[in-house]
Amino acid sequence: GAVVSQHPSWVICKSGTSVKIECRSLDFQATTMFWYRQFPKQSLMLMATSNEGSKATYEQGVEKDKFLINHASLTLSTLTVTSAHPEDSSFYICSARGPGSNMGYRNQPQHFGDGTRLSIL
Amino acid sequence: GDSVTQMEGPVTLSEEAFLTINCTYTATGYPSLFWYVQYPGEGLQLLLKATKADDKGSNKGFEATYRKETTSFHLEKGSVQVSDSAVYFCALSGRNSNSGYALNFGKGTSLLVTP
Numbered sequence: 001g002a003v004v005s006q007h008p009s010w011v012i013c014k015s016g017t018s019v020k021i022e023c024r025s026l027d028f029q030a031t032t033m034f035w036y037r038q039f040p041k042q043s044l045m046l047m048a049t050s051n052e053g054s055k056a057t058y059e060q061g062v063e064k065d066k067f068l069i070n071h072a073s074l075t076l077s078t079l080t081v082t083s084a085h086p087e088d089s090s091f092y093i094c095s096a097r098g099p100g101s102n103m104g105y106r107n108q109p110q111h112f113g114d115g116t117r118l119s120i121l
Numbered sequence: 122g123d124s125v126t127q128m129e130g131p132v133t134l135s136e137e138a139f140l141t142i143n144c145t146y147t148a149t150g151y152p153s154l155f156w157y158v159q160y161p162g163e164g165l166q167l168l169l170k171a172t173k174a175d176d177k178g179s180n181k182g183f184e185a186t187y188r189k190e191t192t193s194f195h196l197e198k199g200s201v202q203v204s205d206s207a208v209y210f211c212a213l214s215g216r217n218s219n220s221g222y223a224l225n226f227g228k229g230t231s232l233l234v235t236p
Contacts (some may be wrong), residue, residue, distance in 0.1 A: 109155060115162075117162075
């Protein structure tokens, strides 16, 4: 159980294109999803917290107009990289918290998608 | 703020060797602690967790004990296999005023096990 599906797994596109990445919780509901960015051989950096039915909360230094997040349902969050440029090339990973609401948020593990490798030419 | 420090890699071991990957943390309050594993080209998988002091998380022969007195959560395995080659991330879940209980990751430790 607790499977998170992320799509697409790999995308190459031209500079100036907008790219949408989907993150779905397949067998549980996730009121909160997280979007991370990972540079080669480095750790995951939290970009934003996505809450169902409300605006995303962005970390300091992350451009909200550049990285649009929509969490329209309890099983789907999307990240759109608008007008992508080569410096946006990275590995983007989403995660969903839960299930197990009786654990408390602090104790709930996060379940990760397999990531999306974005390459902007 | 909260932070996680884990030993720099890469770590190279022979098959059946003993593994320790050190992890220490700084946090206010009482965080939960996790180890995640990332295989090449994939996302992260939860390996084990501990939610309070003295808890021991274990899975697939790996274990880690939540040590509040030393603020540590070292990962150990008695006999590693080639299939354990991956990057291991230590993480904590504590209160972040901006992001709720998002995970705060260490930099990751790459493990290579040779036959």
